[in-house]
Amino acid sequence: MPVIEVRELTKRYGATRAVDGLSFTVPPGLVTGFLGPNGAGKSTTMRVVLGLDRPTSGEALVGGHRYADLPRPLHRVGALLDAGDAHPGRAARDHLRVLARSNGIGDRRVDELLERVGLGSVAGRRVGALSLGMRQRLGVAAALLGDPEVLLFDEPVNGLDPEGIRWIRGLMRGLAAEGRAVLVSSHLMGEMALTADRVVVVGRGRLVLEGPVSELVDRARREVLVRAPEPGGLVAALERAGGEVVPEGERWVVRGLDAPAVAGIAHAEGVLLHELTPRGASLEEAYLELTESVVRHRAEGVAA
Numbered sequence: 001m002p003v004i005e006v007r008e009l010t011k012r013y014g015a016t017r018a019v020d021g022l023s024f025t026v027p028p029g030l031v032t033g034f035l036g037p038n039g040a041g042k043s044t045t046m047r048v049v050l051g052l053d054r055p056t057s058g059e060a061l062v063g064g065h066r067y068a069d070l071p072r073p074l075h076r077v078g079a080l081l082d083a084g085d086a087h088p089g090r091a092a093r094d095h096l097r098v099l100a101r102s103n104g105i106g107d108r109r110v111d112e113l114l115e116r117v118g119l120g121s122v123a124g125r126r127v128g129a130l131s132l133g134m135r136q137r138l139g140v141a142a143a144l145l146g147d148p149e150v151l152l153f154d155e156p157v158n159g160l161d162p163e164g165i166r167w168i169r170g171l172m173r174g175l176a177a178e179g180r181a182v183l184v185s186s187h188l189m190g191e192m193a194l195t196a197d198r199v200v201v202v203g204r205g206r207l208v209l210e211g212p213v214s215e216l217v218d219r220a221r222r223e224v225l226v227r228a229p230e231p232g233g234l235v236a237a238l239e240r241a242g243g244e245v246v247p248e249g250e251r252w253v254v255r256g257l258d259a260p261a262v263a264g265i266a267h268a269e270g271v272l273l274h275e276l277t278p279r280g281a282s283l284e285e286a287y288l289e290l291t292e293s294v295v296r297h298r299a300e301g302v303a304a
């Protein structure tokens, strides 16, 4: 059973549809990457899941309930939205203690978490004197206070150095391995390929794709570059087989057929090939292509 369920969610701010009929689920035990370009509606969706924003229509449920109806929300859902939300003048430890006490959580849990996120030695330091990476770790500790089964991270690697990025990745993988549902937003596909088991891709507030990371790769446009000094009937035969053939310099770009199929057709036509090169899109390209096509379609839709 999915732990987070977003159903037909729409959120408008005036004329802006930040989220537009979005549905997806976040299952337990996996890291789900929430991907989309800037302004795609990721933060808005997360805020609605956390009850910080009200949907215009549709709903977002955690364990079958709206956030507002969860009895002990901090014990069900933890979130890292913005590293800058702690009081700068307060010591890191005290920041967590205040949060913990107001939720009936003891100081021992605070000390345990400070160690877990690697802030044990700087726990007495003012929040304002912590580096961005340390504040990010403090935010993670706050999210984990109630030992929640669901975790939301909004662009957690922003501004972190490579060591901090590695740490966050390992942490998210570990939390999922403990059976928790982890939703992490990013606008970088490469980052998600290293961290997520599955992805929910959004563009302009709408769902573009939901599924395993590998599905995105499969969606990548695949091409075969072909060079044949005497092509004869090759192009026509490739087109008959369903390929789309476009000249590129001295070569042909074939789409819709894989390299073995192209080789087989060339052989059947008796055409000698000097080159047969499969060209696959990278994950980042596949993702950009997907989100761009959504943006284009929607722009055309608006113009029509």
Ligand SMILES: Nc1ncnc2c1ncn2[C@@H]1O[C@H](COP(=O)(O)OP(=O)(O)OP(=O)(O)O)[C@@H](O)[C@H]1O
Pocket: 013, 016, 017, 018, 019, 036, 037, 038, 039, 040, 041, 042, 043, 044, 045, 187
């Ligand atoms: N409180 C608000 N008032 C008005 N417009 C808003 C508000 N919050 C978000 N928006 C708009 O809604 C759209 C979606 O924003 P959102 O922050 O959810 O996107 P995002 O995918 O998280 O992008 P980013 O990666 O830039 O954070 C944007 O056009 C944004 O300007």
